[in-house]
Amino acid sequence: MRLVATATIHPGEVLGQTIYRDNGTILLHNGIPLTERLINRLVEQGISYVYIEDEATKDIVVQPVISEKLRHDATSSMMRLFSSIRDSKLKTNSFVLDEESTNLTDIINRMMDEVNGHEESITLLTDIYLTDDYIFQHSLNVAIYSLAIGSQLKLNAKELAELGTGAILHDIGKVFINPDILQKPERLTDEEFSIMKSHTTKGYDLLRNNHTYSSVVAHCAYQHHERINGSGYPRGLKGEDIHLYAQIIGVADVFDAVTSNRVYRKALLPHEGLELLYSSAVNQFNIPIVEAFKNSVAVYPNGISVELSDKRKGVVVSQNKHTCDRPNIRILRDVNGDVEPYTVDLSIELNVVIIDCDLA
């Protein structure tokens, strides 16, 4: 598979990944040849890049971090939870959390096993969801990334379970926010923004009133938009006053938001998303958390075309687990033109670096 800019795809080229709706149903199956109409539709939906199959890279694969079954079960559980909270006529919605809590605990445990058992560094670029409201998949992705960061930071199993639960429920307060505000593509007015921001306190109140989850889980919902320099919300907490889990979830949340395809803006590639985190890390994020994240995510995912500092060009074939920014590259070209393909391992060839990614 090769990762390409959607706008550069030619009709007849074959889709290398399945594209889903937010509810987990399939919109486009991998393996289908793309028509002009489908390509235009992907562009219109804000899908910046997709995987396609081609001869030169047909052996390059991306292992999903979690199985399709787990993603489906997790999505269904989240959907049930959100809709029963919405439908709840009682003053307190906490009882519906109880009903779904056993399922959710099981899902977090399975997720911990699958994330821990995943050999390669993490890439979620294969998981494309088309929808205006992508809250379920976003919550799952944030949980996956948070668990990976937590493992890097050597949290124990109990701590990871708590972090994973806090992560999957971090935006649960959005169930109380008008969808027109949540899905508004244009800039929010001050009033709309303050309503949107209240998802943190609303989520906290909901979880705090429920005794199934610890107060730490409620604080993940409360504090995940706080930033260590005090610029976040709802309280403008600083530094260590923000719970470690909320800081981890904050990093995962921003990364998933900027690297996901949205109708109103272009998705960043993983190395660009990381650059953004690093450039704001000094002020907004805790550097060790960003470092831990960089050590678990595929900076240059399989199938992406890269240029090296010595002018050789190629495609990322596979990842090196402990050096996530130095994958294995199949060289296809050098300064003299096309070459017989061969692989270089950037974790060994330390004198070259990746200087550019090319999706054309």
Ligand SMILES: [Fe+2]
């Ligand atoms: Fe949020």
